[in-house]
Amino acid sequence: MPQDRQALHLLTTAASHLRAGDMAQAIAAFEASLAIDPHQPDAWFNLGWAQRAMRQFDAALQSYARAIAEGDPHPEQALLNRATILSDHLFRPDAARAELEQALRANPGFLTAWLNLGNLHEDLGDPTSARFAYEEVLSRAPDNARAHARLAAIDVATGAAGSAIARLKAVVPQAADVTSRAELLFALGNALDAVGETTDAFQAIEAANWIARSIAPRRYDAAAQERLVDALIAGYPVRGETRAATGPVAAKTPIFICGMFRSGSTLAETVLGRHREITPGGELETIPAIVQALRPYPAAALALSPDAIAQLRVRYLADLPGDGWVTDKRCDNFLHIGLIKTLFPDARIIHTRRNAADTLLSTYFLQFGDGVVYGSDLLEAAHYYVQYARLMAHWRALYGADIIDLDYDTLVVDPHAAVSAALDGLGLPWDAACLGEPNAPLAVRTASAWQVRRPIHRRSLHRWQGYRAQLGDAIALLERHGIGVTP
Incomplete structure (x- = not known):
């Protein structure tokens, strides 16, 4: 926390604007607080978050980097956010991969980074590296639905849908929550479709969509x-x-x-x-x-x-x-x-x-x-x-x-x-x-x-x-x- 009273007041104001969704005012208040006391990793991180929301991507990258430099105790999250900006907005997948790898060096158990790395390898058409990332997730969280679903998609793409079906049928009953169950059922339905088992495929997809409708925050108008x-x-x-x-x-x-x-x-x-x-x-x-x-x-x-x-x-x-x-x-x-x-x-x-x-x-x-x-x-x-x-x-x-x-x-x-x-x-x-x-x-x-x-x-x-x-x-x-x- 900043020692200067004015910097602290500005930080509180910035957080209030952030909660209200007023990103422009939040950015101004964070910047004013940091001008007084630049050694605030949390303020730099939140400034990066607000800048990203305002599509100020280059500025957000710099703010996240400054959060890490100022001693953010969890640099892996800032690195993950930098990777997302580089991949999704600035179209620099190689740079995004480097950020994710650095995040995993900081915290090898950071599952979100492993999942994002797997997804990035999928985007780049590298099934071997993607599979490795998802298997790393399952070695730490054997019931992770996203990792199982993405591995199944790779199996389908590489002609091994049968293996995906057997594995998914075993893990669907063990789903930790309805969201995970829906994701696994979507994966199972697509794998069954790939081998021509249309009746079972549609049954799985219908169940997945029933769950999706039941938990959706809003419906089609x-x-x-x-x-x-x-x-x-x-x-x-x-x-x-x-x-x-x-x-x-x-x-x-x-x-x-x-x-x-x-x-x-x-x-x-x-x-x-x-x-x-x-x-x-x-x-x-x-x-x-x-x-x-x-x-x-x-x-x-x-x-x-x-x-x-x-x-x-x-x-x-x-x-x-x-x-x-x-x-x-x-x-x-x-x-x-x-x-x-x-x-x-x-x-x-x-x-x-x-x-x-x-x-x-x-x-x-x-x-x-x-x-x-x-x-x-x-x-x-x-x-x-x-x-x-x-x-x-x-x-x-x-x-x-x-x-x-x-x-x-x-x-x-x-x-x-x-x-x-x-x-x-x-x-x-x-x-x-x-x-x-x-x-x-x-x-x-x-x-x-x-x-x-x-x-x-x-x-x-x-x-x-x-x-x-x-x-x-x-x-x-x-x-x-x-x-x-x-x-």
Whole structure:
């Protein structure tokens, strides 16, 4: 604790702002306290936390480093937070790995660091190192559900689903809590699906989703989703009303890849990201962060002044990694195409689409957590799909050729034709590397990390047909709104 009374008062004020969620005021108070007494590791740590929340990533890295230098008794947590920033926000996986390894040298029993290290190795396509990290977790905590689930995913990806099934069936009854049980059941269901045991697979996934719904902090609000789509359609009625952002031509040109979750967006970014002129940017949070600040949305977005538009454009480009053409593969940006075209009138949108039933099934089989509130209920997912289809029809009518459809089914059946059409839409030349192997390891931070590292294949094509009976009500809802699923 600081010895100076004013520094202590400022520290108390900062903590109060932090609890209230007022990060800007918290940062100011922490900085003022540290200006008086810089030898406060806790204050440096909490300053880093607030800076990270405000997307001040470089400053947060420095604050966490200072916390360690000032004698933080648990440096492993600061190192873990630094690793998360480096991996998830600054796209520096090698630096993130070094931070995690340093955290584990400081505390070899720090399970969260082992789990994050395993996940990072998965992102980089290194199953051997990922497996080692997860096994380290289980050597210390034999019932850790996350480690068991991730090992099962690696087994499925490497053709050893049978081993995963046997192991998971043994550990599911021993789950420590319902959250762990759900995670294990999701893993078991996907492993059973991999060997074609569809009845047992769906039973496991259904049980997992039942748990997910029962413990979810919030549920899908169908009426609110309809109101949002109504407001977006009403707010962006004519292409000519889009106000162009002003300023010099940027050295970066974003390619927005969006569509329903589980519609092939990761595969799309992977193949396009091998093009010599394209840098894969991953799932960027900048557009959702801008939307979060524009309340009420979309009314506040529609009221932006030209200066505000220009400022937001600069903010977005500052977060875009690399120069030239850079992809932003944030699926739910399909909601914000009107805002995107306001910021970037010449923007091209790669819209990934897939057979609706396959999309719903793949969503249902994945544990999304709080981020996709409709994912644990097939009828809710079907309702969301209907609203998505309605909005995409509006955007397509509004922005025409600027929206380039990339169909998953076409991509896996005729990759050359699908990729060629997408590149033509972008105005880029053909590059055979798109259908080859990447020249360098590519970090893939999505649930499709293992699938997209295999050669393009048809194994997930029309997968829904093995679950036709279980999907019956959801398919009927889609068909009532004119969305067909028959291949």
